[in-house]
């Protein structure tokens with residue numbers, strides 16, 4: 001059906017509420033806006049839904065949320081999961097509470113039990129809740145770190161990780177089948193409660209989650225000893241992190257925790273920050289200001305659903321603050337866990353460290369130093385979570401830590417998604433440990449560079465929106481496949497991995513082998529001098545992403561090499 005007809009249907013069909021109709025009526029003369037809102041159904045990808053909040057088939061609203069949930073409900077029923085039920089959490093975004101309730105009522109109308117939090121919670125706590133309540137699936141209403149216009153819908157399966165094969169494909173297929181709103185079920189909340197299908201999760205789950213977090217601490221005695229000395233500035237960026245992060249730090253004994261007052265309260269309008277992403281230095285403006293006032297040792301920010309952590313640390317040499325990438329903060333925690341657990345004899349048998357293919361190569365060096373098995377997976381924390389499930393099912397390895405470059409990591413197996421609450425806690429412990437030795441986190445980082453090599457990584461993106469943008473991204477990937485580069489500046493290509501074709505080709509010998517990972521539209525170049533680069537279309541945003549890394553022998557040389565690699569890479573693609 002053409003988009004104008006669908007628009008008119010939404011304007012007149014009694015199924016849609018008056019507010020929706022009024023919102024649509026207001027754009028009746030704006031053809032472009034109508035087209036954008038109705039030219040397609042908001043795509044339900046492997047990460048679930050993510051889109052701008054508003055009326056229309058290509059928007060996040062109660063109708064598109066119900067429609068996706070009906071697809072999920074059909075799959076849950078096909079798996080006989082109605083008794084196990086579905087756990088639901090939501091963050092501080094606009095309409096998050098409404099969408100979470102709609103999702104629950106749709107599931108209830110399909111005879112499926114639901115367990116919903118009474119107020120906002122971090123995404124990793126939902127991952128924990130799915131396992132703890134023995135649910136078959138989970139939903140989080142969040143658009144993670146996207147700008148304020150967005151909301152989203154992430155789906156989890158019973159192991160607590162975001163959906164991976166075969167469930168992801170199966171759920172996608174079920175959602176795609178729900179094309180008529182008339183086939184979407186819903187019911188009133190009172191009735192749902194009466195039937196015993198709608199449950200609110202009680203507060204004891206928070207306590208159990210806290211206990212799991214605290215269990216990850218390796219040296220509580222060092223925290224106690226340093227509690228008065230280490231000064232921490234923290235911002236939840238108007239999201240879900242405020243309560244759990246403060247609570248875990250307090251219960252561990254940290255005494256000097258300063259929360260950015262302007263960003264403490266949950267607010268879906270994100271009034272003080274346009275892009276609530278700890279990867280963006282602008283998100284740290286207020287936190288750094290407070291850090292200077294308090295002379296903080298470390299400055300931490302979590303994204304709205306508290307699965308990502310960004311870090312700055314005081315530079316004792318010049319008094320300024322140094323930014324840490326996700327790779328760097330992940331490495332600091334990884335080194336600490338592996339070193340301290342090896343030393344105090346709590347390292348499990350057959351330990352494993354898990355990272356994604358676009359994460360720093362320093363992880364490999366650390367794993368090797370402590371005799372820990374390193375596993376690489378495709379981009380996406382769900383693949384790290386999936387490894388934990390396989391370790392348990394096949395009794396192969398014991399998970400000690402997992403990390404990815406995009407500011408996410410997880411210590412422990414109580415959750416199966418990245419957890420910024422545990423990341424904050426571990427990083428504060430590392431900082432306390434360093435301070436007890438007269439060092440900062442930056443000193444610790446320099447020690448690691450000296451020990452393992454000066455690994456440095458970067459990320460560049462090109463945003464290409466709409467149907468044309470998607471085509472341009474496909475064309476870029478096709479072109480570079482057809483005309484494979486033999487070098488990027490001074491770096492020679494030694495091997496090419498095409499994860500879509502499942503080939504790794506050694507350019508010197510011409511030998512081709514399997515990548516060992518599932519198919520994915522990703523190209524990875526192994527380069528001379530320990531460098532590498534990788535290209536993949538984003539799965540969550542209209543972007544093509546370029547990841548790259550080098551290994552230098554000093555801070556200066558790695559910085560310079562990284563710049564050269566980035567320039568050469570971007571020149572090839574622009």
Ligand SMILES: O=P(O)(O)OC[C@H]1O[C@H](O)[C@H](O)[C@@H](O)[C@@H]1O
Nearest residue numbers: 379380381404406538539540541
């Ligand atoms: O790169 P995208 O497909 O847009 O995904 C963005 C990010 O989403 C999640 O946070 C995943 O865990 C990350 O691995 C990924 O980098």
